[in-house]
Amino acid sequence: MPESILSWALTEPGVSARPIHATTPDALPTLLGRLDPGMAAFLRESGFRAETGQVVLLPGKSGISAAVMGLGQNTGSPWPYGALPFGLPEGTAWYLGEGCEPEAALLGWMLGAYRFTRHKAPRRKPAQLIPPGGTEQARVLAEATIRARDLINLPAADLGPAELADAARGIAERCGADFEEITGEALAGGFPAIAAVGGGSHRAPRVAVLRWEGAADGPLIALLGKGVCFDTGGLDLKSPDGMKRMKKDMGGAAIILGLAEALMRLHAPVRLLIAIGAVENAISSTAMRPLDVLRTRAGLTVEVGNTDAEGRLVLADLLAFAGEQSPALILDAATLTGAARVALGPDLPALFTNDNAVAAALSAAGDACHDPLWRLPLHEGYASWLDSSAADINNIGSRPMAGSIVAALFLRRFVPEGIRWAHLDVYAWNDIAKPGRPEGGEAMGLRALHAGLMALLPRWAGPRADDPRSPTGSSLA
Numbered sequence: 001m002p003e004s005i006l007s008w009a010l011t012e013p014g015v016s017a018r019p020i021h022a023t024t025p026d027a028l029p030t031l032l033g034r035l036d037p038g039m040a041a042f043l044r045e046s047g048f049r050a051e052t053g054q055v056v057l058l059p060g061k062s063g064i065s066a067a068v069m070g071l072g073q074n075t076g077s078p079w080p081y082g083a084l085p086f087g088l089p090e091g092t093a094w095y096l097g098e099g100c101e102p103e104a105a106l107l108g109w110m111l112g113a114y115r116f117t118r119h120k121a122p123r124r125k126p127a128q129l130i131p132p133g134g135t136e137q138a139r140v141l142a143e144a145t146i147r148a149r150d151l152i153n154l155p156a157a158d159l160g161p162a163e164l165a166d167a168a169r170g171i172a173e174r175c176g177a178d179f180e181e182i183t184g185e186a187l188a189g190g191f192p193a194i195a196a197v198g199g200g201s202h203r204a205p206r207v208a209v210l211r212w213e214g215a216a217d218g219p220l221i222a223l224l225g226k227g228v229c230f231d232t233g234g235l236d237l238k239s240p241d242g243m244k245r246m247k248k249d250m251g252g253a254a255i256i257l258g259l260a261e262a263l264m265r266l267h268a269p270v271r272l273l274i275a276i277g278a279v280e281n282a283i284s285s286t287a288m289r290p291l292d293v294l295r296t297r298a299g300l301t302v303e304v305g306n307t308d309a310e311g312r313l314v315l316a317d318l319l320a321f322a323g324e325q326s327p328a329l330i331l332d333a334a335t336l337t338g339a340a341r342v343a344l345g346p347d348l349p350a351l352f353t354n355d356n357a358v359a360a361a362l363s364a365a366g367d368a369c370h371d372p373l374w375r376l377p378l379h380e381g382y383a384s385w386l387d388s389s390a391a392d393i394n395n396i397g398s399r400p401m402a403g404s405i406v407a408a409l410f411l412r413r414f415v416p417e418g419i420r421w422a423h424l425d426v427y428a429w430n431d432i433a434k435p436g437r438p439e440g441g442e443a444m445g446l447r448a449l450h451a452g453l454m455a456l457l458p459r460w461a462g463p464r465a466d467d468p469r470s471p472t473g474s475s476l477a
Contacts, residue, residue: 009085009113011093011128019097020084021068022105024075025050031068031098043068053080053435055087064089066097076101077370081108082436085126095130102132110142112436116153140265141450145443147171148258152428152441156230156247160203161278164227164250168208168276171257175264177212177272191277191317192295193302197310198279200234200287205279207318210260215269219328219460221453223260224318225253226311226334227278234281234307235289248441249311251428252334253278258446259333269457273325277314281307293391297321298414303388305396311336312395312407316414323416328460329358330415331453333424333445339403340376340425348374349445352408353422354415361456362422366448373424373448376405383409424449 011017023031028050032040039058048056052072057064067088071080081104088094096105106129113126131139151159151167159167165181172179183206188195191207198205208227228249232238238246253276260274288294292304294313298320302313311334322330340350351373353359359375366373385397385406393413397406404425415421426444433439 009110009126009128010131013130015093015128015130017093017095017130018064019066020094020100020105021066021097022071022080022099022101023050023068024071024073024099027099034098039065053083055084057088064092067094071099076104076368078104078108078111079370079434079436081105082112082434085109085113085129086124088127090124090127093128093130096132100132102135103138105129106131106135107138107142108436110139111145112438114146114149114438116150116440118150118154118158137266140262141447144258144262144265145446147261148254148443148446149441151254151257152248152251152443154247156280159247159250160229161198161201161206161227161280162203164229164253164276164278165206165208168210168257168274171261172210175212175261177210177264177274180209180211182207182209191297191321193297193313193317194277194279196288196292196294197228197281197313200284201280201282202284203229203280203282205277207321208276208278210272210274212260212264212272212274214264214267214271216271218268218270219457220271220273220325222273222275222322222325222327222330223256224274224315224322224330224332225256225276226250226314226332226336227253227276228311228314228335229278229280231281231308231310232283234287234310235283236307237283238308245429248428249335250278251426251441252311252332252336252424254441255333255424255426255428255443255446255449258443259449262446262450263453268454270453273322273327275318275321277318279310279314281310291390296414300393300413301391303391303394305388305394309395309407312410315411319411319414319421320416323414323419327419329420329422329453329456331422331424331449332411333426333449335428336425337404337407339407341427343376343404344374346427346429346431347444348372349427350404350425351375351422352378352405352425353420354378354412355420355422357459358420358422358452358456362448362452365451365455366445369447369451371445371448373445376408378408378412379405382406386410386413
């Protein structure tokens with residue numbers, strides 16, 4: 001958890017440390033002019049061109065005296081700094097020197113130092129950084145991201161519905177939020193679709209609810225997460241390859257919990273309602289079956305066209321629950337569809353929303369903080385693909401196309417009229433290691449959502465006058 005990163009990759013002022021200088025190609029001549037002539041000559045002759053991630057160690061009288069890192073044209077990005085913890089010699093300590101961007105550097109350093117260590121000791125320790133002043137937000141966002149990564153990386157044997165709810169309880173206790181766990185008969189009566197999804201597992205489903213009154217007069221934001229701790233596909237069983245990484249099917253819940261932690265620790269001027277649907281989609285005699293008709297909290301009936309489309313059933317009950325509180329915005333995150341990955345690949349979460357201003361703010365924030373999102377349309381022409389002859393709606397489309405759009409249209413049916421809503425369809429996993437992004441669980445979109453929400457909050461002045469179900473949405477400006 002984040003506490004270990006503080007001793008793992010950070011150190012305190014006062015230790016013997018060396019500077020890290022950072023530069024773009026354009027700023028390289030200026031840096032060379034300020035360095036000791038011998039060091040500048042060494043840097044020139046080493047072939048350093050300030051390319052992204054390029055690092056040169058400068059010699060001194062008693063060993064290494066400094067490091068110089070290239071930013072390329074990636075100013076403001078944390079990722080060039082992400083390679084430093086394990087790219088610099090083990091056991092060395094560093095501070096930020098000329099050209100480094102403190103917020104980006106600290107964020108990149110902490111995310112690059114992360115390793116999942118529950119079941120395997122790392123091969124080496126990272127170098128350590130003296131944190132620069134004025135970087136509290138970067139530190140909190142890094143710690144929230146690390147906590148989310150740890151949850152996603154945990155094997156399903158270690159993280160079932162009860163353990164996921166306990167993680168939510170821990171965040172509530174640390175951040176001063178009220179906590180409620182809904183199980184048993186209360187769950188079956190109040191969240192019947194979630195109960196149906198989790199009915200096949202001996203690990204009982206539950207809903208974890210956090211409420212935080214950060215600002216008594218602030219807008220209420222509802223944050224919802226799909227927490228399917230393992231997804232076999234149910235009776236519509238996944239293939240072995242399709243099931244391989246399904247411990248990460250609770251990635252949406254992890255991202256939402258990380259986002260909520262960041263908002264609370266940074267004292268966002270909001271009230272929060274956080275709800276996590278924690279379930280396991282397993283196979284047994286009590287599992288839901290294809291063509292079953294389920295009740296939902298919203299009163300709509302759903303025909304189960306495929307038991308492997310369970311995440312949208314979990315979110316359906318959560319969306320109805322959140323809508324009853326009349327929030328200014330409902331935001332959900334889920335590892336919902338493979339179709340989103342076919343469309344956008346593993347690095348770009350798909351963003352769906354019924355409001356243009358929300359889309360613009362979240363997308364702009366993602367670009368600015370190097371945590372990109374990509375908006376896809378709520379195309380009304382596909383809504384009829386969810387028609388059912390046996391229920392109000394089917395949980396899958398009738399045609400094998402536009403799967404992520406159809407899933408978002410399904411979710412939209414459970415969002416009450418007049419409420420802003422945004423849905424993030426995420427992969428929550430790094431297939432390959434990159435600087436700052438080790439292979440494994442990833443809190444994609446967390447920083448974009450935080451920055452986007454903080455940009456939106458001052459603009460909410462009252463209820464909306466238009467119909468948010470329009471595919472083009474509205475403007476809050």
